[in-house]
Amino acid sequence: MNANSPGIFPRTLAVMGGAYGNLSALRSCLRDAEGLQADLKAFTGDSIGCCGHSNEVVGMIREGFDLFVAGNHEQQAVARSTSCGCGYSSPDDEKISCEAFEIATAALGDAERDWLATWPDRQVVEMEGGRVLLCHGSPGQTSEFLYESELDDLRLDAWLDQFGVVGFVCTHSGLPWVRLLGDGRFAANCGVVGKPDHDGDPAVHYAMLRLSAEAPPSIEIRRVAYDHEAWALQMEQAGIAPVFVEPVRTGVWNTGVASLPQAERFRWLRGSQSRNGSAGRRARWAPELLDAERWRPTLQEFEALGLLSGPELEETLLLLDPAFPFFGAMRLASSVHVHVKVDDTAALPVDRILGLGGREENARTGYCKYAFEGGLNLIFSSIPVAEEDQLEPDENPQPARGKPFVDHFGVDLRREMGLVRAAFEDASGIARRVGWPVKFQGGGGRPVFCCHAVVAEKCWIYPPAEGSRWTRPLELAYGPLEISQEMNGCDLRPVDPRHPAAAAAAACATAH
Ligand SMILES: [Fe+2]
Numbered sequence: 001m002n003a004n005s006p007g008i009f010p011r012t013l014a015v016m017g018g019a020y021g022n023l024s025a026l027r028s029c030l031r032d033a034e035g036l037q038a039d040l041k042a043f044t045g046d047s048i049g050c051c052g053h054s055n056e057v058v059g060m061i062r063e064g065f066d067l068f069v070a071g072n073h074e075q076q077a078v079a080r081s082t083s084c085g086c087g088y089s090s091p092d093d094e095k096i097s098c099e100a101f102e103i104a105t106a107a108l109g110d111a112e113r114d115w116l117a118t119w120p121d122r123q124v125v126e127m128e129g130g131r132v133l134l135c136h137g138s139p140g141q142t143s144e145f146l147y148e149s150e151l152d153d154l155r156l157d158a159w160l161d162q163f164g165v166v167g168f169v170c171t172h173s174g175l176p177w178v179r180l181l182g183d184g185r186f187a188a189n190c191g192v193v194g195k196p197d198h199d200g201d202p203a204v205h206y207a208m209l210r211l212s213a214e215a216p217p218s219i220e221i222r223r224v225a226y227d228h229e230a231w232a233l234q235m236e237q238a239g240i241a242p243v244f245v246e247p248v249r250t251g252v253w254n255t256g257v258a259s260l261p262q263a264e265r266f267r268w269l270r271g272s273q274s275r276n277g278s279a280g281r282r283a284r285w286a287p288e289l290l291d292a293e294r295w296r297p298t299l300q301e302f303e304a305l306g307l308l309s310g311p312e313l314e315e316t317l318l319l320l321d322p323a324f325p326f327f328g329a330m331r332l333a334s335s336v337h338v339h340v341k342v343d344d345t346a347a348l349p350v351d352r353i354l355g356l357g358g359r360e361e362n363a364r365t366g367y368c369k370y371a372f373e374g375g376l377n378l379i380f381s382s383i384p385v386a387e388e389d390q391l392e393p394d395e396n397p398q399p400a401r402g403k404p405f406v407d408h409f410g411v412d413l414r415r416e417m418g419l420v421r422a423a424f425e426d427a428s429g430i431a432r433r434v435g436w437p438v439k440f441q442g443g444g445g446r447p448v449f450c451c452h453a454v455v456a457e458k459c460w461i462y463p464p465a466e467g468s469r470w471t472r473p474l475e476l477a478y479g480p481l482e483i484s485q486e487m488n489g490c491d492l493r494p495v496d497p498r499h500p501a502a503a504a505a506a507a508c509a510t511a512h
């Protein structure tokens with residue numbers, strides 16, 4: 001049946017996207033749609049991808065579908081680009097996706113490429129129950145990701161008016177959803193047929209639309225199980241890298257996750273198919289590299305030495321409380337440091353600290369750091385570490401705390417990988433939502449120096465000094481810590497923006 005046949009409008013439409021060369025899953029989805037007697041079948045782009053088999057998948061699509069819309073993979077292949085054009089926000093994700101794209105285009109013939117060049121960027125299907133727009137990323141942009149957790153219903157509605165349609169269906173992100181907008185209007189993402197939707201279930205998805213004159217529109221996301229294990233073996237035999245095979249087996253993505261909104265990153269925890277930790281394993285929410293069990297005894301010893309107060313001990317442990325707004329960053333941190341200011345580091349009971357199992361690191365005059373098991377570091381300093389330290393007493397209207405005291409807590413996000421970077425970047429937004437001021441240091445190629453240590457970027461966050469369970473400044477540092485022999489000068493901890501001396505400190509900083 002043809003959508004343009006005069007007087008005959010289709011009532012059922014199967015919409016599929018994102019095959020990525022997965023012949024087995026595509027075959028199963030086509031069979032499912034045929035079983036439902038779909039009047040029309042539309043393919044909305046990204047035929048080729050990480051599963052290779054490019055010519056075969058293009059052939060299967062040509063044979064099996066009535067309507068076609070180009071995705072970023074078709075556009076980029078036609079342009080003979082080496083970039084996938086996915087538009088991931090994480091550079092790690094973009095890199096691996098482009099590797100997959102190179103596998104895909106290497107296996108694509110000229111005749112197939114020429115045919116892909118005929119696909120439009122979007123098209124409207126006239127159905128019995130109204131006009132429907134088919135697009136790849138969003139109605140406006142091929143490579144835009146529309147995530148359910150970020151939908152702006154008024155923007156969706158505006159798009160429907162712009163194109164004069166009752167609904168649109170997109171794909172691209174890999175995560176299916178349906179949004180009903182009232183008066184029979186809708187927007188939907190059909191998911192993808194080439195990979196699972198990061199929910200721990202290897203099944204794949206497409207959308208089945210029913211738009212007749214009599215009934216309100218129905219948009220069903222079809223879940224299609226297929227022999228994913230046989231397909232995974234076939235991928236392996238074709239020499240496809242494990243990073244692309246693993247999600248086919250597990251239903252959980254191992255790339256692209258850093259580019260997802262926070263609300264979508266742990267989808268696999270939601271379903272019954274989630275990869276549940278078996279008995280005896282650490283809780284799945286537990287920080288990846290920190291072991292809080294080991295923190296309390298160490299902190300208690302420092303309390304006994306008079307270097308930490310009881311409330312400071314409790315506040316340190318509260319960094320691992322799920323109520324801590326930066327729990328997500330703590331899960332990914334390589335270590336945490338408690339920075340204690342003392343009168344004189346030379347007077348510290350070093351032997352007793354070493355006796356607790358502390359490993360001395362980067363000791364200098366007026367500064368020393370002890371690393372403990374479980375990812376806990378204690379830093380003691382008697383040199384200036386904060387902008388406030390350089391103020392004369394009469395310039396500093398806030399009463400100074402009596403030493404020793406915790407100046408700040410540091411969350412060390414050392415691993416340079418997408419998810420860790422995302423946790424760092426998310427922190428400032430979270431801080432603004434909870435009303436805790438933020439200051440940035442470094443970034444954009446200009447590192448942050450502290451004595452002999454250098455780190456790429458820091459984000460300082462200031463909880464309220466009173467009336468909150470968290471009271472001390474938080475230092476989120478991104479990137480590996482590099483130690484050099486010479487002193488680089490110090491980027492001091494910025495003064496709390498609410499401190500009466502903040503304006504003076506800022507003026508001083510720009511004058512340097
Ligand atoms: Fe795409």
Ligand SMILES: [Fe+2]
Pocket residue numbers: 337339408409410475
């Ligand atoms: Fe620090």
